[in-house]
Amino acid sequence: MTERASLEALSRRIRSKVVEMSHKAKTPHLGSALSCVDILVAAYWEALRIDPKRPCDPDRDRLVFSKGHAMTALYAVLAHRGFFPVEALDTYAEPGDRLTEHSAPGCVPGLEAATGSLGHGLPLGVGMALGGRIQGRSHRVCVVMSDGECDEGSVWEAALLAGAQRLERLAAVVDYNKWQATGRSNETMALAPLREKWQAFGWSAREVDGHDLGALAGVLTRVPDGTGKPVAVVAHTVKGKGVSFMEDDNDWHYRIPSKGECEAALKELERGPSGGTAR
Amino acid sequence: MRNAFAAEVTRLAAELPQLVLLSGDIGNRLFDEYKARFGPRFLNCGVAEADMIGVAAGMAMCGLRPVVYTIASFLATRAFEQIRVDLCYHRLPVVLVGVGGGFAYASLGATHHSTEEVGCLRLLPNMTVVCPGDPTEVRLALAAALRREDPVYIRIGKKGEPSVHAGEPAFSIGKGIVVREGAQVCLVSTGAMLPAAVAAAEALSLRGVSAQVVSMHTVKPLDHGLLAGVFSRCRVVATVEEHSLLGGLGAAVAEWLADRSLDVGGTAEPGARLVRFGAADEFFNVAGSQEDARAHFGLTPRHIAERVLKAMGSLRNK
Numbered sequence: 001m002t003e004r005a006s007l008e009a010l011s012r013r014i015r016s017k018v019v020e021m022s023h024k025a026k027t028p029h030l031g032s033a034l035s036c037v038d039i040l041v042a043a044y045w046e047a048l049r050i051d052p053k054r055p056c057d058p059d060r061d062r063l064v065f066s067k068g069h070a071m072t073a074l075y076a077v078l079a080h081r082g083f084f085p086v087e088a089l090d091t092y093a094e095p096g097d098r099l100t101e102h103s104a105p106g107c108v109p110g111l112e113a114a115t116g117s118l119g120h121g122l123p124l125g126v127g128m129a130l131g132g133r134i135q136g137r138s139h140r141v142c143v144v145m146s147d148g149e150c151d152e153g154s155v156w157e158a159a160l161l162a163g164a165q166r167l168e169r170l171a172a173v174v175d176y177n178k179w180q181a182t183g184r185s186n187e188t189m190a191l192a193p194l195r196e197k198w199q200a201f202g203w204s205a206r207e208v209d210g211h212d213l214g215a216l217a218g219v220l221t222r223v224p225d226g227t228g229k230p231v232a233v234v235a236h237t238v239k240g241k242g243v244s245f246m247e248d249d250n251d252w253h254y255r256i257p258s259k260g261e262c263e264a265a266l267k268e269l270e271r272g273p274s275g276g277t278a279r
Numbered sequence: 280m281r282n283a284f285a286a287e288v289t290r291l292a293a294e295l296p297q298l299v300l301l302s303g304d305i306g307n308r309l310f311d312e313y314k315a316r317f318g319p320r321f322l323n324c325g326v327a328e329a330d331m332i333g334v335a336a337g338m339a340m341c342g343l344r345p346v347v348y349t350i351a352s353f354l355a356t357r358a359f360e361q362i363r364v365d366l367c368y369h370r371l372p373v374v375l376v377g378v379g380g381g382f383a384y385a386s387l388g389a390t391h392h393s394t395e396e397v398g399c400l401r402l403l404p405n406m407t408v409v410c411p412g413d414p415t416e417v418r419l420a421l422a423a424a425l426r427r428e429d430p431v432y433i434r435i436g437k438k439g440e441p442s443v444h445a446g447e448p449a450f451s452i453g454k455g456i457v458v459r460e461g462a463q464v465c466l467v468s469t470g471a472m473l474p475a476a477v478a479a480a481e482a483l484s485l486r487g488v489s490a491q492v493v494s495m496h497t498v499k500p501l502d503h504g505l506l507a508g509v510f511s512r513c514r515v516v517a518t519v520e521e522h523s524l525l526g527g528l529g530a531a532v533a534e535w536l537a538d539r540s541l542d543v544g545g546t547a548e549p550g551a552r553l554v555r556f557g558a559a560d561e562f563f564n565v566a567g568s569q570e571d572a573r574a575h576f577g578l579t580p581r582h583i584a585e586r587v588l589k590a591m592g593s594l595r596n597k
Binding site: 058104105112113114116117119120122123124125126127128129130131132134135137153154157158160161164 | 322330332335339360364
């Protein structure tokens with residue numbers, strides 16, 4: 001198995017875990033979690049300079065997971081990456097457990113910030129990038145956001161400041177699955193053209209297939225990218241990616257998979273690519 | 280107060296290499312010396328308060344000690360949710376400094392009045408709320424806040440507030456300072472009302488009433504020990520603040536009073552009657568100075584003294 005193929009298999013394993021967690025704990029936002037798994041796998045296995053044994057190393061790269069509603073994806077990724085035992089996922093969202101639906105500060109090693117309210121991650125990331133500059137450190141900061149989150153004014157406040165400050169060690173990845181909670185993101189707000197918006201705010205912006213691990217690893221590794229600007233990655237994704245009957249169906253923003261649906265989803269994910277493509 | 284703040288933050292920046300100063304596009308020329316000496320540790324965050332709080336949180340997560348400075352009315356209420364989630368939930372050592380607290384900017388109109396923010400911020404877990412009473416307390420509060428490991432809000436006035444303390448009083452967050460001794464009445468003041476409270480106590484003494492004045496600079500956590508003492512000793516305890524009667528110091532004291540009898544087994548009934556001075560639940564939406572706004576809400580030394588005397592009289596008649 002090539003390295004890439006093994007990462008693709010890992011992505012499928014993480015998706016399976018995310019489906020199981022949603023089913024077992026009866027928690028929503030499954031479609032949102034499935035859509036960003038490849039972004040996280042590319043970041044944590046290819047791009048970020050991190051050591052799961054030293055989660056507080058001041059020189060580590062930071063990933064701020066701003067779309068906190070999809071936290072099952074980050075929990076599963078951090079566990080599989082070795083920040084904490086995978087078995088800790090088994091009690092996710094059970095009463096008294098540290099793993100809440102939207103994360104709490106410091107609940108697991110590797111979690112940089114608690115999120116859940118949208119529009120918080122990018123300002124935090126800007127602060128971390130400025131903090132690195134002031135302290136003379138060379139760490140990089142990657143903020144993963146949802147497209148619906150880009151409705152929030154604080155995202156664009158932070159984008160303006162990052163552009164002015166030319167924070168070249170900062171990357172913002174938008175998981176652009178074209179859906180928000182109750183409608184099409186481009187119909188709810190005029191997000192499109194999204195890449196051009198980031199460019200207009202002083203960022204170096206590019207579009208990638210958000211399920212192409214090689215393409216994602218490429219752009220996320222090339223931060224800074226030589227332009228002297230912060231890097232925006234508009235990652236075209238499919239909500240519910242990996243499970244045919246969930247793909248691009250926004251019911252799965254809130255729906256919780258039944259036992260039968262969970263089994264069917266796991267069977268598909270074991271089999272391999274479902275054929276859904278990012279638009 | 281703001282000049283005292285600018286001088287002290289500059290002094291502290293020399294001591295504390297982690298200190299960074301963030302401004303919401305205000306303080307033109309105020310920080311010239313700071314910027315000349317510590318330029319890389321100054322950031323104008325623009326007119327973007329929500330982002331500024333998040334940026335401060337991100338810096339604190341990297342080990343820096345941000346001091347965030349902007350107009351009080353735009354800081355707490357505009358960026359409230361960022362303060363709640365980014366600063367309080369994560370319990371980060373970020374100092375927020377709101378300039379123009381209360382009616383300091385009365386003439387600018389009610390958009391610039393800040394008479395709700397103490398109540399808002401007092402609600403938040405992990406948040407400490409400090410309203411220094413004079414320029415000396417501003418300096419001491421800032422230095423004390425930077426020794427803590429959790430978020431602190433410091434409300435200051437504008438410029439030209441008189442000094443109340445002759446020297447440097449012992450200052451500790453959460454401990455009120457007795458500014459003037461007195462036996463029958465205690466005026467518990469917070470923030471820039473302190474000089475008015477002292478003047479009210481002097482007016483009371485001319486009427487034969489002995490009034491103590493306390494600078495209750497910390498509204499949260501409240502100095503329960505000091506309050507227990509004055510409520511058992513005095514006949515009237517009056518809270519004095521340039522803030523809505525909803526949610527501020529007077530409300531905090533009333534809450535403490537209501538819960539206290541249970542805490543001590545129902546035996547220790549408070550001796551003193553509580554009288555609260557503050558702004559009514561309305562916007563001050565006519566042109567006027569800070570003094571005009573205070574007069575409108577009964578916050579002048581004369582108003583305070585008269586109402587305290589009335590409260591004492593009604594007690595006598597019982």
